[in-house]
Amino acid sequence: MRYKLLIAMAALGLVATPALAADPIQGLVNTCNNCHGTGGVSVGHSMPSIAGLSETYLKNILMEWKSGARASANMTRLISGYTDAEIAALAKYYAKLPWTPVVQPVAADLIAKGKDITDRCETCHGVTGGKPDDEETPRLNGQWAKYLELEMLKYRDPAFQMTHKKMIRNTQKLDQGDVATAAKYYGAQSK
Ligand code: HEC
Ligand code: HEC
Numbered sequence: 001m002r003y004k005l006l007i008a009m010a011a012l013g014l015v016a017t018p019a020l021a022a023d024p025i026q027g028l029v030n031t032c033n034n035c036h037g038t039g040g041v042s043v044g045h046s047m048p049s050i051a052g053l054s055e056t057y058l059k060n061i062l063m064e065w066k067s068g069a070r071a072s073a074n075m076t077r078l079i080s081g082y083t084d085a086e087i088a089a090l091a092k093y094y095a096k097l098p099w100t101p102v103v104q105p106v107a108a109d110l111i112a113k114g115k116d117i118t119d120r121c122e123t124c125h126g127v128t129g130g131k132p133d134d135e136e137t138p139r140l141n142g143q144w145a146k147y148l149e150l151e152m153l154k155y156r157d158p159a160f161q162m163t164h165k166k167m168i169r170n171t172q173k174l175d176q177g178d179v180a181t182a183a184k185y186y187g188a189q190s191k
Pocket of ligand 2: 061121
């Protein structure tokens with residue numbers, strides 16, 4: 001059992017090799033960056049950038065996946081292989097990197113519509129998604145629109161296990177057809 005676990009961990013790059021031993025966080029981070037992009041800035045679509053999100057948000061979400069309180073097709077199994085201390089170190093590491101918006105331009109009428117339908121979101125996210133009102137709120141400006149859309153669909157779906165009641169309520173108030181528009185609106189914002 002233990003042997004199998006070690007093999008699984010080695011496959012995920014969780015077992016420090018001698019070359020990485022000098023800088024354990026770099027070994028952990030390499031695994032994450034395989035999917036999330038160099039320096040935690042994603043190259044696309046349904047894969048979110050994680051560099052520059054707040055330490056509190058990162059830690060919350062990773063610990064919720066680990067405890068099973070929150071579902072994720074991609075992150076739950078992976079994160080169960082990390083200790084709480086490693087998760088805390090990863091959150092700290094990514095939070096120190098700059099937030100790097102990847103601006104995905106859309107037509108002006110879509111921007112106007114997006115701004116309109118996200119009125120009720122402003123108090124927490126700021127007008128463009130770039131001014132979160134607290135440490136528990138992620139940045140949305142220049143995050144990948146496809147990813148934002150998929151997350152909103154999860155918050156809206158009562159069968160999908162999410163934890164944040166206000167986000168669940170707020171996304172459920174959007175018309176189905178406005179979810180993608182809101183996502184594209186934030187994806188197009190530089191700051
Ligand atoms: C096999 C690919 C893969 C690997 C490796 C991976 N992730 Fe992810 N991660 C994803 C995907 C896909 C999502 C999108 C959300 C989902 O699927 O639940 C995600 C979502 C996230 C989010 C949510 C971002 C947001 O804006 O809310 C964080 C934080 C995160 N991952 C951190 C990490 C960390 C830290 C590691 C390394 C320990 C890591 N990921 C490794 C695929 C991966
Ligand atoms: C009361 C404050 C609040 C309001 C209002 C609010 N949000 Fe959020 N939003 C949050 C918080 C906090 C999170 C992180 C929740 C979590 O940990 O699951 C979040 C997460 C998100 C995410 C996921 C981002 C990611 O990186 O995974 C999206 C997309 C989003 N909000 C869009 C919206 C939209 C669109 C609206 C309006 C229809 C809205 N929010 C209204 C506080 C709020």
